[in-house]
Amino acid sequence: MNDRLDKGTATFVRRLREAWDIQPLLVPLYAILLSFIVGGVLITIIGVNPFEAYWALLRGMFGSWERVAGSVARSVPFVGSALALAFAFKAGLFNIGAEGQLLVGGLTAAWVGTWTFMFGLPGVIAIPVILIAGALGGFFWGWIPGILRARTGAHEVITTIMLNSIALFSVRWLVNSRNPVILRDTAASVPRTEPISSTAILPTIVDSQPNLHLGLLVMIVICVIVAFILRRTTFGFETITVGTNPNAAHYAGVNVNRIIIMAMALSGMFAGLAASLEISGTNQFFQPGTFAFMGFDGIAIALLARANPIAILPASLLWGALLAGAPLMQQEAGVSIDVVRIIQAMVLLFVAADAIVRYLFRLREDTGHHIGSATTGWSGS
Amino acid sequence: MTQESDTKVNTAEVVDQEVVSSGSSIGRRQIVGFVFGAIGVALLGGVSPSITSETRALAFEKPPDPLMWEFNPQMMVAVIGAVYLVAAVLSFMPVRFKRYAFYAQLVAAVLGVPLLIIIGLALSDAPYTNVINLLDQSLILATPIALGAMTGLWCERSGIINIGIEGMMLGSAGVGFMVYAVMGEALSPGWLWISILVAVLTGGLLAALLAVLSIRYQINQLITGVVINLFALGLTGFLRSEVIVPSGNSKGVSTADIALPLLSDIPIVGETLFTGRPLHFSMYIVVFLTWLVMFRTAWGLRVRSCGEKPHAAETLGVDVVRVRYQAVILGGFIAGLAGAWFSMEAQAGFEDNMTNAAGFIALAAMIFGKWTPWGAFAGALLFGFARALGSRLQFLDVTIGDFGIPSEFFQSLPFVVTMIVVAGALGRAVAPAAEGEPFTPSK
Numbered sequence: 001m002n003d004r005l006d007k008g009t010a011t012f013v014r015r016l017r018e019a020w021d022i023q024p025l026l027v028p029l030y031a032i033l034l035s036f037i038v039g040g041v042l043i044t045i046i047g048v049n050p051f052e053a054y055w056a057l058l059r060g061m062f063g064s065w066e067r068v069a070g071s072v073a074r075s076v077p078f079v080g081s082a083l084a085l086a087f088a089f090k091a092g093l094f095n096i097g098a099e100g101q102l103l104v105g106g107l108t109a110a111w112v113g114t115w116t117f118m119f120g121l122p123g124v125i126a127i128p129v130i131l132i133a134g135a136l137g138g139f140f141w142g143w144i145p146g147i148l149r150a151r152t153g154a155h156e157v158i159t160t161i162m163l164n165s166i167a168l169f170s171v172r173w174l175v176n177s178r179n180p181v182i183l184r185d186t187a188a189s190v191p192r193t194e195p196i197s198s199t200a201i202l203p204t205i206v207d208s209q210p211n212l213h214l215g216l217l218v219m220i221v222i223c224v225i226v227a228f229i230l231r232r233t234t235f236g237f238e239t240i241t242v243g244t245n246p247n248a249a250h251y252a253g254v255n256v257n258r259i260i261i262m263a264m265a266l267s268g269m270f271a272g273l274a275a276s277l278e279i280s281g282t283n284q285f286f287q288p289g290t291f292a293f294m295g296f297d298g299i300a301i302a303l304l305a306r307a308n309p310i311a312i313l314p315a316s317l318l319w320g321a322l323l324a325g326a327p328l329m330q331q332e333a334g335v336s337i338d339v340v341r342i343i344q345a346m347v348l349l350f351v352a353a354d355a356i357v358r359y360l361f362r363l364r365e366d367t368g369h370h371i372g373s374a375t376t377g378w379s380g381s
Numbered sequence: 382m383t384q385e386s387d388t389k390v391n392t393a394e395v396v397d398q399e400v401v402s403s404g405s406s407i408g409r410r411q412i413v414g415f416v417f418g419a420i421g422v423a424l425l426g427g428v429s430p431s432i433t434s435e436t437r438a439l440a441f442e443k444p445p446d447p448l449m450w451e452f453n454p455q456m457m458v459a460v461i462g463a464v465y466l467v468a469a470v471l472s473f474m475p476v477r478f479k480r481y482a483f484y485a486q487l488v489a490a491v492l493g494v495p496l497l498i499i500i501g502l503a504l505s506d507a508p509y510t511n512v513i514n515l516l517d518q519s520l521i522l523a524t525p526i527a528l529g530a531m532t533g534l535w536c537e538r539s540g541i542i543n544i545g546i547e548g549m550m551l552g553s554a555g556v557g558f559m560v561y562a563v564m565g566e567a568l569s570p571g572w573l574w575i576s577i578l579v580a581v582l583t584g585g586l587l588a589a590l591l592a593v594l595s596i597r598y599q600i601n602q603l604i605t606g607v608v609i610n611l612f613a614l615g616l617t618g619f620l621r622s623e624v625i626v627p628s629g630n631s632k633g634v635s636t637a638d639i640a641l642p643l644l645s646d647i648p649i650v651g652e653t654l655f656t657g658r659p660l661h662f663s664m665y666i667v668v669f670l671t672w673l674v675m676f677r678t679a680w681g682l683r684v685r686s687c688g689e690k691p692h693a694a695e696t697l698g699v700d701v702v703r704v705r706y707q708a709v710i711l712g713g714f715i716a717g718l719a720g721a722w723f724s725m726e727a728q729a730g731f732e733d734n735m736t737n738a739a740g741f742i743a744l745a746a747m748i749f750g751k752w753t754p755w756g757a758f759a760g761a762l763l764f765g766f767a768r769a770l771g772s773r774l775q776f777l778d779v780t781i782g783d784f785g786i787p788s789e790f791f792q793s794l795p796f797v798v799t800m801i802v803v804a805g806a807l808g809r810a811v812a813p814a815a816e817g818e819p820f821t822p823s824k
Binding site: 042046094096148152154155157158159161162163164165166169170172173176177296299300303336337338339341342344345346348349352353 | 594605792799
């Protein structure tokens with residue numbers, strides 16, 4: 001009995017220590033610091049005082065309660081697209097198709113939201129319907145590269161990128177087309193879909209720019225669920241095993257193909273869900289220009305968070321906040337928004353090349369938390 | 382002996398094993414045969430009767446009075462449909478007829494090219510269309526893809542997976558044009574060539590970055606590729622808004638046509654095919670040189686050995702790390718050429734994200750060509766043709782019934798073709814054995 005108590009206490013203390021271990025955090029933090037320094041150099045080169053610029057940026061990000069809410073709101077869709085990459089990554093797959101999955105999911109949600117029966121439903125049912133619609137759209141768009149990979153070995157990097165472009169063109173056609181009119185709102189002056197039923201709109205928490213809606217809570221719950229699936233369910237375990245060593249997984253009886261298909265499809269689903277949250281909460285209709293470049297930002301966030309579903313939340317917040325604060329920096333300090341893009345790219349560079357950061361800041365060698373140190377080849381291996 | 386992973390699992394192999402053990406007989410040949418059969422039936426039964434029987438023609442020269450071949454679209458579609466059906470029937474015959482089935486499928490696939498042109502012509506009001514011009518357009522549009530495929534080839538054959546080709550192209554297009562725009566006062570041809578050189582060097586620089594991250598720091602090569610892409614995107618966006626636009630020279634001069642001395646005098650084809658822009662012609666040179674150096678020189682052999690069995694190469698005295706750096710940077714220079722094509726030949730200017738996934742299509746072409754230069758060139762030509770045909774059909778104003786075919790359909794054609802190619806070709810294509818595996822030199 002005493003032994004068990006001792007062991008239990010030891011485990012508890014160890015777990016406590018692990019939770020507060022900031023070692024894994026140091027690399028991303030220092031990477032961010034380094035990127036801001038490089039960005040500052042760039043800003044100085046174009047003739048602006050970097051401190052002035054960064055102060056404007058900071059105020060744009062977190063300057064007032066409304067701005068804080070706006071930054072948070074901005075980051076919600078990024079969580080979805082980051083999850084899309086992160087989940088597939090756990091299975092050893094590279095889902096770069098988040099942009100296409102966002103588009104298809106968003107359009108599906110916007111379309112279903114305008115169906116006649118939706119207008120009569122109470123909000124409690126209408127909102128989940130529209131969210132499921134978007135999730136299914138994204139699920140389908142993620143399923144295609146999954147099954148191609150499983151059945152033909154077609155590498156998902158190429159298929160997802162192709163599907164991105166195909167989605168872009170298809171969505172553009174569906175929304176823009178006047179002859180015949182497919183999804184276009186003929187009463188509107190800009191090309192977009194008809195507004196969804198008012199019963200399907202997510203309630204707003206803070207009326208900021210963009211407005212912070214209930215979608216935030218949904219995404220947080222989703223992240224927790226994903227973390228739970230990966231750590232505690234059989235399916236999650238199988239997924240991670242396939243990602244680490246498909247051969248071993250196969251010999252252990254895991255249906256590798258099924259996992260690959262499901263992993264890709266679920267990744268797409270997360271993106272589609274995020275898109276439908278945006279449609280339901282922010283815009284109430286779908287425009288072809290929405291979600292531009294969100295896919296690539298999702299990749300960067302997922303890498304920054306090392307594919308950890310919970311870490312994706314603060315990483316997305318940082319990303320969304322940077323983009324939300326950039327216009328103020330442009331307005332007040334005259335620095336183009338693209339500087340923020342470069343800073344983001346540098347953050348990604350330094351996180352990926354964490355050896356550089358470790359060397360510069362004399363950090364300890366990390367044991368084994370590298371994201372996928374072995375690369376998968378083209379032939380499905 | 383280092384832990385080289387011999388346990389690489391080929392998912393396609395796993396699938397094949399399952400298929401064999403379950404006793405199913407549906408193989409690639411049958412699937413293709415089925416698809417061709419469906420196409421043949423659709424052509425004979427649906428398309429042929431409903432298509433116009435007015436005479437259309439394929440022209441081989443420019444007006445006035447071009448050399449033409451006239452035909453009846455209804456008949457031609459029926460004939461081609463019959464060929465598809467024959468191929469389908471042969472595909473389902475016993476294994477003895479495998480070779481016939483293969484050739485029939487090949488012929489049917491090749492006939493798909495004139496088929497599309499014929500149907501497109503028939504659905505439009507135009508009496509004829511110039512096919513030599515179409516071929517020329519296909520070759521021109523294939524330029525960045527072919528160059529990008531060569532880049533990928535040099536990197537992958539040495540063992541480094543490079544999905545950052547897109548970023549290398551975009552970066553060199555942007556930086557190269559930026560140099561040109563900044564030296565705006567001297568908008569003379571001389572500066573254009575210097576800018577092209579800068580673009581080439583930029584490609585090499587980005588490739589060097591990829592090489593360092595992948596070789597020295599042994600980071601997952603897919604990640605390093607993504608990093609290069611994102612970095613190039615951010616950098617060029619910044620350069621465009623901060624440097625190019627303020628300089629006032631967002632539109633410049635592009636390279637001029639040159640006429641190749643003897644070849645452009647060839648009747649019918651000469652003037653179109655052999656008069657063109659210099660970077661486009663460099664594509665042929667680069668592809669040829671890639672083949673020559675990679676497969677006929679000692680250094681090329683060393684590069685290939687690094688991609689197949691780097692440890693064996695090391696024991697023979699090959700400096701694997703050095704060779705990999707050399708090959709990747711060489712590939713980067715070629716990507717720089719492709720980038721220069723975008724901003725200084727195809728167009729005279731730089732727009733955000735102007736490469737538009739060309740780098741990834743180039744990878745697909747490389748895989749389609751089974752990691753060989755001429756195969757990759759054929760793949761590039763295929764995609765160039767998809768794009769050229771799309772433009773041509775859009776130009777001809779093809780309509781089905783009352784509805785015009787949307788331009789987005791034609792724009793997405795190259796991407797759809799890429800997907801089909803990648804899904805179909807990859808099952809048999811074998812990548813260099815050691816690609817993607819980090820190499821640690823033995824001490």
